[in-house]
Amino acid sequence: MKTLRVITLVAFGVFIVAATARVTTADWSPESAARYLDQRQKQWFEWKPAASANGPCVSCHTGMTYLLARPVLRRALREDQPTVYERGLLDRLRSNVGAKPPGALQNVESIFAAMFLAQQGDRHEMSADTHQAFEQLWELQQNDGPVKGAWTWYSANLDPWEHAGSSYFGASLAMLAVGSTPMDYQQRADTRDHVAALTNYLSASTPRPLHDRLAFLWASSAYPGALSESARASLVNEVFAKQQADGGWTLESLGPWTMHPDAPPVTGSNAYATSFTAFVLERAGIRASGLSRALAWLRSHQDPATGAWAAVSMNKRRPADSMEGLFMQDAATAFAAVALIDGTR
Numbered sequence: 001m002k003t004l005r006v007i008t009l010v011a012f013g014v015f016i017v018a019a020t021a022r023v024t025t026a027d028w029s030p031e032s033a034a035r036y037l038d039q040r041q042k043q044w045f046e047w048k049p050a051a052s053a054n055g056p057c058v059s060c061h062t063g064m065t066y067l068l069a070r071p072v073l074r075r076a077l078r079e080d081q082p083t084v085y086e087r088g089l090l091d092r093l094r095s096n097v098g099a100k101p102p103g104a105l106q107n108v109e110s111i112f113a114a115m116f117l118a119q120q121g122d123r124h125e126m127s128a129d130t131h132q133a134f135e136q137l138w139e140l141q142q143n144d145g146p147v148k149g150a151w152t153w154y155s156a157n158l159d160p161w162e163h164a165g166s167s168y169f170g171a172s173l174a175m176l177a178v179g180s181t182p183m184d185y186q187q188r189a190d191t192r193d194h195v196a197a198l199t200n201y202l203s204a205s206t207p208r209p210l211h212d213r214l215a216f217l218w219a220s221s222a223y224p225g226a227l228s229e230s231a232r233a234s235l236v237n238e239v240f241a242k243q244q245a246d247g248g249w250t251l252e253s254l255g256p257w258t259m260h261p262d263a264p265p266v267t268g269s270n271a272y273a274t275s276f277t278a279f280v281l282e283r284a285g286i287r288a289s290g291l292s293r294a295l296a297w298l299r300s301h302q303d304p305a306t307g308a309w310a311a312v313s314m315n316k317r318r319p320a321d322s323m324e325g326l327f328m329q330d331a332a333t334a335f336a337a338v339a340l341i342d343g344t345r
Contacts, residue, residue, distance in 0.1 A: 027299045032307025033337040034073045037066055040330050041085035047323055055092035057105065058112050060161035061327040063089050065334035067116055072338045093117060098132025107151040110136050111170055115177035124182050134181070137174065138194050149201030150174075159257045159314045160211050160272075168208050171201055172215035179222025186223075199226050210238065211254035211276070218280045232284075239277060240290045247293030248274040251314060260315045271301055271309035272328050275336035282342040295343045298336045308333045 040062060050056040058064060070086055093113040100109045113133040121127050126134075142148050150171035156162045161169060175198055178186060185191055202216050203226075217235055220227035227235075242253035248269025251257070254277070278294040303310055311328035312318075318325035 028302045028340060029304070029307060030073055030076050030337060030341065032304070033302070033333055034070070034077060034307075036307035036333055037070060037073070037330070037337075038083060038085065040326065041066055041083075041089075043323060045085065045088060052092075054095035055088050058089050058092055058109065059327075060108075060331075062330040064112060065331045069334035069338050072341050076341050090116065090120070093133075094129055097129050098136045100136060104154050107140055108154050108170065110140055111151065111174050111177065113137075115173055115180070118177050118180035123180075126182055126185055130181070134177075134185075137177070138190075141194060141197065147171075147201065149197035149199075157258060157315075159260070160209070160254070163258055165208060165212065168202070168212045169215050171198060172212065172219040174198060175202065175216070175219035175226055176222050179219065179226075195223075195226075202226065203228075203231070209255050209257065210242070211273075214239070214254070214277060214280045217284050221283045221285065236281075236284075236286060239281070240288065243290050243294070244269045247290075247295075247297035249277050249294075257314065262316050263314055264312050264317050266312065266314075269297060270311065271298075271336065272311040272332040274298060274301075275309060275332045275334075275339055278339040279335040279342070282339050291343075295340060298340055302336070309336045 044050055044059075044062050045056050047056070050059070056063070058067070067086065067089055070083060074082065093109065093116055097113055097117070100106050100113070110133065114130070114137045117127065117130045117133050121130060137151075140151055142150060142152070147167045150167045151174065153167040153170040154162050155164050155166060157164070175195075178191070178195055178198075186195070202219075213235060216227060217232065220232065239249075243249055246269050250268065251266055251270045251273045254273050274294055274297055278291060278298060281288075281291050281294070298309070301309055308329050309332040311332040312320075313325060313328055316324075
């Protein structure tokens with residue numbers, strides 16, 4: 001009888017643990033998020049405005065965020081191989097590597113190439129493609145003018161990634177790219193000179209949207225010396241001071257932004273603002289109750305029908321099912337998925 005009682009108690013304990021595990025994993029669906037992001041890439045690869053002979057444009061909203069999120073989801077889902085869309089976007093970044101042609105997107109693609117190709121290799125040796133990407137990156141770095149130490153960035157009066165001040169966001173991604181390279185490359189004299197100019201630009205006291213300064217916090221997670229401890233603490237305090245009672249962040253709190261009279265009204269905690277902020281805090285190694293509340297907000301806001309975190313344009317009223325109308329949702333979903341996966345480690 002005693003043995004039976006022990007077996008029963010053990011079985012009951014296993015049941016409780018299993019039930020708890022189911023609750024933990026069932027409150028959001030990585031599989032649904034991956035399916036949504038894959039479907040959006042299928043549409044992106046077929047969308048003529050994004051097409052080129054070398055593959056589709058790697059956009060801030062749909063391409064960059066996919067390359068950040070899909071490998072993390074792939075590992076969480078124990079998938080064996082990169083998706084066809086991961087390979088296609090990386091092929092685009094490898095095309096003309098080190099010699100990205102002049103044009104509005106030259107600097108953007110050069111930064112993305114350095115950023116993602118550096119992440120493909122190990123931390124001990126740079127590939128030839130990565131070397132070429134960084135050679136062009138430094139060639140394009142500005143030596144004077146308002147963005148000295150940074151790069152001109154694509155600007156189309158569109159928030160949050162393509163406005164007049166978005167060179168700061170792009171420069172933060174360049175710093176993130178450097179932080180992904182082997183230490184011997186970082187310690188080269190010429191690399192240190194370029195990074196010093198970049199750090200001076202990023203550390204200047206010019207007012208910036210909190211969104212873009214969060215990108216600098218993200219970059220400092222890969223290149224810790226870029227942001228002083230006092231500046232980091234001040235930035236993190238500012239972020240949590242703007243957190244809403246429900247655990248999220250509003251779009252307004254990550255500004256200031258450009259006025260867009262035709263933008264749809266958005267109030268309260270926002271999926272993009274919350275997912276990007278939580279993602280950055282996770283990557284920066286912040287452990288605080290505020291982050292736990294943000295992750296709880298994200299877990300409760302995935303759309304079970306689509307697998308996405310709903311978000312709309314900050315700039316224009318767009319049809320809900322249009323390609324452009326889902327750009328913010330693409331980014332919100334990618335950052336939310338990574339933040340939630342990172343939050344379980």
